[in-house]
Amino acid sequence: MIKLFFVTDIHGSNVCYRKFLNALPIYGADVAILLGDLTGKVLVPLVEKGGDQWECTLMGQHREIGSQEELAAIKKTIENAGYYWVHQTRDEFDATRSDPEKVDALFKGLVFQRVQEWLDLADERLAGKPFQMYMAPGNDDWFVIDEMIDDAKLVHPCDGRVVDIDGHEMITSSYANPTPWQTPRELSEEDLEVKLRELCAMVKNHATAIYNFHVPPYGYSLDLCPKLDENLTMSAEEKIHAGSIGAKRVIEENQPLLGLHGHIHESRGAQKAGRTLLINPGSEYSEGILKGVIIMLDKKKIKDYVFTSG
Amino acid sequence: MAEELAFARKASGLVRGLSMWDAFGVGFMNQGLTPSIVVMTSLGVGVYTGGNMIIAVVLSVILAGIGMPIVWGVLGGSMPRSGGEYIYNTRILHPIIGIAESFGNAFVWIMWIYVLAPWVADPGFTMLASFTGWQSLADWATQPYATFILASIANVVAFCFVVFGIKIFARVQKVIMTIGIGGCAILCVVLSVKAGGFQEAWNSMAAQHGSLDYTSFIAAVEKYAGEAMPTTWNWFDSLGVMVAASWAFAYAYCMAFIAGEVKRPDKTIILANLFAVVVPGIFCLWTAIALYQVDFNFLSAAFYADNLENYAWTIEGYKLPFSSNYVGLGFIMAPYKLLGIIYALSYMAFALWWVALSYLAFPRIIFAWGMDRMGPKWFTDINPRFASPVKNHILCLILGEIGIALYVFWTNSPLQGLAVTGLEVVTVFGVTAIAALVFPYRKRARGVWESSPYRNWRLFGIPVVTLGAIVDLIYLGILFVFFFVMPDLRDFTTTGVVFFACIWLAGIVWYFIWKQRSKTVGVDVSMTYGELPPE
Numbered sequence: 063m064i065k066l067f068f069v070t071d072i073h074g075s076n077v078c079y080r081k082f083l084n085a086l087p088i089y090g091a092d093v094a095i096l097l098g099d100l101t102g103k104v105l106v107p108l109v110e111k112g113g114d115q116w117e118c119t120l121m122g123q124h125r126e127i128g129s130q131e132e133l134a135a136i137k138k139t140i141e142n143a144g145y146y147w148v149h150q151t152r153d154e155f156d157a158t159r160s161d162p163e164k165v166d167a168l169f170k171g172l173v174f175q176r177v178q179e180w181l182d183l184a185d186e187r188l189a190g191k192p193f194q195m196y197m198a199p200g201n202d203d204w205f206v207i208d209e210m211i212d213d214a215k216l217v218h219p220c221d222g223r224v225v226d227i228d229g230h231e232m233i234t235s236s237y238a239n240p241t242p243w244q245t246p247r248e249l250s251e252e253d254l255e256v257k258l259r260e261l262c263a264m265v266k267n268h269a270t271a272i273y274n275f276h277v278p279p280y281g282y283s284l285d286l287c288p289k290l291d292e293n294l295t296m297s298a299e300e301k302i303h304a305g306s307i308g309a310k311r312v313i314e315e316n317q318p319l320l321g322l323h324g325h326i327h328e329s330r331g332a333q334k335a336g337r338t339l340l341i342n343p344g345s346e347y348s349e350g351i352l353k354g355v356i357i358m359l360d361k362k363k364i365k366d367y368v369f370t371s372g
Numbered sequence: 373m374a375e376e377l378a379f380a381r382k383a384s385g386l387v388r389g390l391s392m393w394d395a396f397g398v399g400f401m402n403q404g405l406t407p408s409i410v411v412m413t414s415l416g417v418g419v420y421t422g423g424n425m426i427i428a429v430v431l432s433v434i435l436a437g438i439g440m441p442i443v444w445g446v447l448g449g450s451m452p453r454s455g456g457e458y459i460y461n462t463r464i465l466h467p468i469i470g471i472a473e474s475f476g477n478a479f480v481w482i483m484w485i486y487v488l489a490p491w492v493a494d495p496g497f498t499m500l501a502s503f504t505g506w507q508s509l510a511d512w513a514t515q516p517y518a519t520f521i522l523a524s525i526a527n528v529v530a531f532c533f534v535v536f537g538i539k540i541f542a543r544v545q546k547v548i549m550t551i552g553i554g555g556c557a558i559l560c561v562v563l564s565v566k567a568g569g570f571q572e573a574w575n576s577m578a579a580q581h582g583s584l585d586y587t588s589f590i591a592a593v594e595k596y597a598g599e600a601m602p603t604t605w606n607w608f609d610s611l612g613v614m615v616a617a618s619w620a621f622a623y624a625y626c627m628a629f630i631a632g633e634v635k636r637p638d639k640t641i642i643l644a645n646l647f648a649v650v651v652p653g654i655f656c657l658w659t660a661i662a663l664y665q666v667d668f669n670f671l672s673a674a675f676y677a678d679n680l681e682n683y684a685w686t687i688e689g690y691k692l693p694f695s696s697n698y699v700g701l702g703f704i705m706a707p708y709k710l711l712g713i714i715y716a717l718s719y720m721a722f723a724l725w726w727v728a729l730s731y732l733a734f735p736r737i738i739f740a741w742g743m744d745r746m747g748p749k750w751f752t753d754i755n756p757r758f759a760s761p762v763k764n765h766i767l768c769l770i771l772g773e774i775g776i777a778l779y780v781f782w783t784n785s786p787l788q789g790l791a792v793t794g795l796e797v798v799t800v801f802g803v804t805a806i807a808a809l810v811f812p813y814r815k816r817a818r819g820v821w822e823s824s825p826y827r828n829w830r831l832f833g834i835p836v837v838t839l840g841a842i843v844d845l846i847y848l849g850i851l852f853v854f855f856f857v858m859p860d861l862r863d864f865t866t867t868g869v870v871f872f873a874c875i876w877l878a879g880i881v882w883y884f885i886w887k888q889r890s891k892t893v894g895v896d897v898s899m900t901y902g903e904l905p906p907e
Contacts, residue, residue: 103380104378107378118377155377328633331754346452350823368890
């Protein structure tokens with residue numbers, strides 16, 4: 063039996079990533095899987111006001127910073143929430159704001175820098191340890207991230223291929239069906255299904271396989287999320303299914319042993335689809351809470367699982 | 373509006389949809405308002421006849437308004453998850469304390485169905501029938517089998533409001549809230565405007581029904597009680613009234629069950645909790661001020677009589693078609709059927725929604741147990757069609773029905789409601805206040821405290837959460853003394869505590885059974901309670 067620790071959607075949160083690495087010996091995991099989305103969504107410029115003073119907008123609040131200590135604290139808060147910071151003068155901020163390409167370039171630089179820092183930290187923490195760690199991006203993550211994971215020393219890539227987890231074939235897909243945000247890795251339902259079928263065709267024994275799809279299958283309790291209106295404002299009152307119909311079809315047809323999913327942060331839970339156990343550990347990265355699931359995996363069956371929150 | 377100094381890129385995965393008003397709605401509706409004012413008057417002044425409602429309300433608003441929002445707001449904002457106080461107590465105090473307390477609270481929520489669903493029938497439905505002049509229907513509703521039928525209907529309706537998902541729940545809540553607040557506000561206006569001429573109104577209606585006039589009623593109640601009704605207030609009784617008034621102020625904590633779903637939980641929960649104390653405070657104060665236009669000893673007599681086993685009809689010569697609670701007094705002041713219907717519907721709406729909130733809380737409590745592997749896996753099943761834990765709701769419905777049968781055919785005492793509050797004081801409120809008190813100082817919760825948005829909130833160097841917990845404990849201490857020390861309620865609540873101690877014990881046994889069960893399959897459940905080191 064092996065103990066699998068699965069986490070998803072930490073969206074750039076430094077504190078969640080560090081907790082993830084620290085969790086491996088604490089939970090006694092043999093194999094750890096960190097599925098995307100790996101990268102954050104918000105960049106907070108710390109705009110200089112002269113002297114030891116800065117201003118910024120953090121979580122919708124205008125913040126005035128009056129000392130180096132406050133500055134250090136706010137940088138940590140920004141990083142832990144999965145955001146990025148940059149020092150800018152007022153002129154630099156205005157120039158960036160008026161040029162979407164500059165915003166994009168700034169974002170990419172900071173995002174790639176953090177992913178590299180994470181991979182380096184994993185190399186440092188995992189060296190000489192018995193844990194195996196797999197990492198894959200999600201639909202929010204740019205494609206350069208794949209190359210960075212491929213180049214890592216101790217973190218194993220798993221997206222778009224079959225990897226062996228103690229005799230279980232695991233296939234991973236970072237793609238999602240269309241979202242309202244038009245993120246980097248989206249495919250139409252038809253194209254996604256084709257891609258997933260190609261991936262499934264690489265599996266020899268579905269009965270013991272793990273399908274590690276970022277997007278959950280459509281119509282289960284793991285893909286329920288708040289309905290969005292035309293302004294992308296969430297409805298508190300109505301939930302809809304946002305999973306992939308293609309993922310649903312291949313899972314229901316092939317009946318793998320285990321389905322590991324993410325993407326929908328709100329729908330933490332587990333559900334059976336025939337003989338397949340589907341799990342979405344959910345995400346509360348913005349609160350610095352590492353949500354995960356530990357799965358006790360025998361050669362031919364799932365012995366048990368337990369959700370974690372740390 | 374401040375300039376936006378931030379850039380966002382196109383990325384998915386937004387979380388948390390409930391606004392402060394949604395959270396306020398859940399908290400406020402659990403304060404009850406119209407039935408809570410009935411409780412404050414009939415169960416509060418009815419027991420502590422020298423109690424001053426204005427003082428009781430002001431003290432409650434100050435103590436509960438400071439203590440409750442800080443305790444529940446800080447804990448909910450620091451651990452924004454939808455498991456209620458179970459999350460806080462397991463993480464801060466100890467998993468065994470957390471599960472035992474939570475076990476007790478799960479039973480409390482079932483007991484609220486057991487008390488409150490029958491209240492929808494009697495006095496809710498009976499008032500409605502009486503005010504419309506349909507006395508035979510009112511009499512029928514007081515029969516045990518009829519109360520059981522009506523309470524069961526209320527239970528099933530409340531179940532349906534919640535089981536089909538948050539969309540239906542949120543929409544119905546708006547309607548119920550409008551009916552409830554609207555009726556209570558109209559009653560407040562009538563009391564304010566008409567209470568000056570109450571004696572004439574009472575005598576006129578008494579003559580119409582051949583009942584006791586104003587003076588004779590006071591005398592008859594005094595004869596029954598064997599003592600004179602007080603003509604002025606005293607401090608002791610005023611503190612005693614706070615026990616019953618707690619129904620309007622201590623229950624906004626219900627929003628802890630949706631903490632994982634609200635936007636900006638660090639601000640939302642604390643503010644929504646505060647508003648959910650202040651708003652009922654305004655209504656209670658308004659009602660009390662308006663009622664004090666009537667003689668003090670008459671109000672004491674009326675509420676004393678309404679708290680008797682057979683309500684005011686226990687008093688010889690009392691023949692009005694409705695009892696002498698504050699809603700009935702309001703109807704006497706302006707005896708229009710339409711107003712009576714509005715008042716009765718307001719009472720029924722709040723009582724019904726209390727039952728519905730049990731369906732919000734109980735399934736979420738056991739869902740949280742299931743997630744921590746402290747219960748069977750089906751506790752965590754979410755129905756994909758309705759996006760709700762349907763199996764847990766059905767379990768709640770069955771347990772609620774058993775409870776209703778026990779209440780109607782076995783105990784049938786209005787004081788059961790206060791007994792449940794007494795149980796909550798020593799478990800849910802008390803344990804959680806202690807968790808808040810020690811939160812900044814507990815080693816096992818250091819990681820949570822260090823990442824809490826309130827860690828820098830201090831007054832005189834002391835964490836605000838600790839100070840808030842002290843205020844909360846003072847409030848709970850007053851309630852505790854009257855529940856468990858003073859003779860008026862002591863025997864009643866002590867019996868409940870013995871029962872509750874058994875529930876706690878069952879909770880501890882439950883913890884060890886599931887811990888052992890998980891160990892046999894290689895799961896150490898303690899890993900689900902600890903905070904991971906962040907560095």
